[in-house]
Amino acid sequence: MKKNKNSWIVMGMLVVAVLAGCAVPAAAAEGGYRFASSWGQVGTGDGEFSTPVDVTVYGTGNVYVLESGNPRVQAFTRDGTFVSKWGGPGNGTGQFTDPMGIAVRSDGTVFVADTGNDRVQRFAGNGTFLNGWGTPGTGQSQFSTPRAIGACRGSMLVIDDRIQRFMPDGSFVATWGGAGDGDGRFAHPEGIAVDSARTVFVADTGNDRVQKFLPDGTLVAKWGSNGTGPGEFRSPAGIAVDSAGNVYVADTGNQRIQKFDPNGSFITVWGTGGSGNGEFDTPQGIAVDADGYVYAADTGNIRIQRFAPIVSVVKAVSPETALPTDTNVDGLYDDMNGNGRRDFADVVLFFNSMTWIASNEPMAAFDCNGNTRIDFADVIWLFNNL
Ligand SMILES: [Ca+2]
Ligand SMILES: [Ca+2]
Ligand SMILES: [Ca+2]
Numbered sequence: 086m087k088k089n090k091n092s093w094i095v096m097g098m099l100v101v102a103v104l105a106g107c108a109v110p111a112a113a114a115e116g117g118y119r120f121a122s123s124w125g126q127v128g129t130g131d132g133e134f135s136t137p138v139d140v141t142v143y144g145t146g147n148v149y150v151l152e153s154g155n156p157r158v159q160a161f162t163r164d165g166t167f168v169s170k171w172g173g174p175g176n177g178t179g180q181f182t183d184p185m186g187i188a189v190r191s192d193g194t195v196f197v198a199d200t201g202n203d204r205v206q207r208f209a210g211n212g213t214f215l216n217g218w219g220t221p222g223t224g225q226s227q228f229s230t231p232r233a234i235g236a237c238r239g240s241m242l243v244i245d246d247r248i249q250r251f252m253p254d255g256s257f258v259a260t261w262g263g264a265g266d267g268d269g270r271f272a273h274p275e276g277i278a279v280d281s282a283r284t285v286f287v288a289d290t291g292n293d294r295v296q297k298f299l300p301d302g303t304l305v306a307k308w309g310s311n312g313t314g315p316g317e318f319r320s321p322a323g324i325a326v327d328s329a330g331n332v333y334v335a336d337t338g339n340q341r342i343q344k345f346d347p348n349g350s351f352i353t354v355w356g357t358g359g360s361g362n363g364e365f366d367t368p369q370g371i372a373v374d375a376d377g378y379v380y381a382a383d384t385g386n387i388r389i390q391r392f393a394p395i396v397s398v399v400k401a402v403s404p405e406t407a408l409p410t411d412t413n414v415d416g417l418y419d420d421m422n423g424n425g426r427r428d429f430a431d432v433v434l435f436f437n438s439m440t441w442i443a444s445n446e447p448m449a450a451f452d453c454n455g456n457t458r459i460d461f462a463d464v465i466w467l468f469n470n471l
Contacts, residue, residue: 124165
């Protein structure tokens with residue numbers, strides 16, 4: 086009886102809302118992003134940061150944050166829980182001087198562009214030093230303040246004013262580029278990313294553009310110029326690419342993130358200057374995980390921010406046949422059974438179908454509590470938010 090009464094109350098509220106002309110908000114922007122969570126504050130303790138300059142993520146595994154102020158790497162789970170740390174100031178093995186770039190390879194090993202020491206260091210995912218290479222200079226396997234590093238199947242790419250490709254053991258493979266503003270030239274580039282086809286994307290920071298190369302260094306696309314409009318940049322320092330080849334740029338001077346398709350067509354933008362959720366202060370690093378969550382090293386705000394993709398393609402939650410809906414258009418599908426309202430039946434359905442949801446639905450659409458898992462905590466969240 087109580088349920089029926091509540092239903093009538095809800096329906097009555099909807100009628101009132103319709104009469105007030107505000108019942109149907111615009112749909113959440115497909116292709117857009119919503120703030121999911123953040124972590125970090127100034128300090129030297131676990132989970133605290135001093136100039137977090139870059140971030141990388143291993144599939145659906147750990148997130149690695151590189152700090153230059155207190156030079157070290159910290160590993161976290163995707164919801165920001167501290168896992169481990171390594172590094173420290175210096176030029177000894179496993180130490181860093183003003184490091185600016187970090188990347189994780191498909192085998193889980195972590196590479197750091199140890200900028201001030203003009204070298205690259207490679208670690209196991211738990212921080213154990215594996216190998217390193219590089220000396221100051223402009224010759225083969227030498228570096229002049231290498232600021233970014235990219236990982237792909239097989240090899241590694243390091244960029245200073247040019248790109249050098251290496252095998253993971255440090256053996257030199259090839260080089261291209263050099264200082265300048267012409268095609269295939271770079272001005273103080275601070276970001277590099279590689280997709281699964283080994284296509285290379287460079288955040289050509291000083292030239293306010295992105296350049297895209299085939300694995301052999303052939304330039305195939307470039308986009309951007311100085312400005313604040315869509316597809317324009319101000320000193321973009323970070324770049325990432327997802328499994329579909331979409332490109333994410335930390336548009337540092339514009340305090341925002343821009344997303345492009347693999348050919349440079351603008352898709353979406355989010356962020357503005359500030360310190361609130363979804364606001365930035367000179368974001369320098371960016372990463373995207375296998376579920377499509379985007380991580381930004383919000384350098385000036387001394388934190389990592391995580392954003393969830395807003396998706397419109399979801400399946401009916403088995404064993405129901407109606408499509409779930411997002412009743413309040415916040416990007417979370419809270420009406421699990423598709424009857425148009427968030428109710429106790431949705432809580433029951435979530436509980437009974439957790440395993441199915443985890444393997445069939447987009448994570449970002451159903452992870453109610455934002456911990457990057459479909460779990461009982463989401464059932465509790467839904468119940469508490471009826
Ligand atoms: Ca919702
Ligand atoms: Ca429902
Ligand atoms: Ca969850």
